[in-house]
Amino acid sequence: METSEMKTKKEQMMKNGLVTEYYKNGNKKSEGNYTNGQKDGLFIYWNENGQKTDGNGFRDGELDGHEIGYYENGQKQEENYFNKEGYFHGRQTYWYENGQKEEEGNWNDGKEDGLFTRWYENGEKEWEGNFKDGQRDKQEIYWDKEGNVISCRTDYLSRRYD
Numbered sequence: 001m002e003t004s005e006m007k008t009k010k011e012q013m014m015k016n017g018l019v020t021e022y023y024k025n026g027n028k029k030s031e032g033n034y035t036n037g038q039k040d041g042l043f044i045y046w047n048e049n050g051q052k053t054d055g056n057g058f059r060d061g062e063l064d065g066h067e068i069g070y071y072e073n074g075q076k077q078e079e080n081y082f083n084k085e086g087y088f089h090g091r092q093t094y095w096y097e098n099g100q101k102e103e104e105g106n107w108n109d110g111k112e113d114g115l116f117t118r119w120y121e122n123g124e125k126e127w128e129g130n131f132k133d134g135q136r137d138k139q140e141i142y143w144d145k146e147g148n149v150i151s152c153r154t155d156y157l158s159r160r161y162d
Contacts (some may be wrong), residue, residue, distance in 0.1 A: 023048050032058070042066065065089065071097045083109060096121045105131070120145050 014037035021029040027050040032043030038061030045053050052074050057066025065082035075097055081090030087110030094102040100123050105116030111134030118127045124147045129140035142151040 037061075042068075044068075073097065075099050081107075085109075108133075110134075 015034035016036065017033060018031070019034050020031045023029050025048060027048060028046045030043055030045045032039055033041045039058035040060065042055055042057050044055045047053050051072055052070040054070060055066075055068035057064040065084070067078075067080045067082065068076060069078045071077045076095050076099075077097075078095070079091075079093045080088060081092070083089035088107035089109055091104065091106055093104045096102050098121065100121055101117075101119050102121075103116070103118045105112060106114040112131035113133065114131060116127075116129055116131060117125060120126050122145060124145055125141075125143045126145075127140065127142050130137045138154060140151075140153045141149060144150050
């Protein structure tokens, strides 16, 4: 039988609020919020050298499908969302190591859905197209590295710009 004194000690041992863990060298290891002893929200992780490595979202102690990856220099590399079955679901974004966006698009239960855009490392658009239920829909546009349209395709017309 659990006494009220035992229950109080047990509650005190449960983590609540922002918790930061450290390596022996003093650098951060992880940081995130706990609610009633369970991970709740975004948790960020670092390597022993102090560089961010990744992040994961939690709800009620379970992964909630939010994932972030980082380059060795600490710059965000990718941010993705997943559904409970593990399929991409929601906004997916990738960045170049210099911080410039590389690609961004929406997913619905593992299928591309909506506008997708890809950029050159210099920030100019490279490609843009729409998807519906995982299939290309309507229009695609391609640009060169200087921002000039080089190709455009619709359902009924394909044209190349020279």
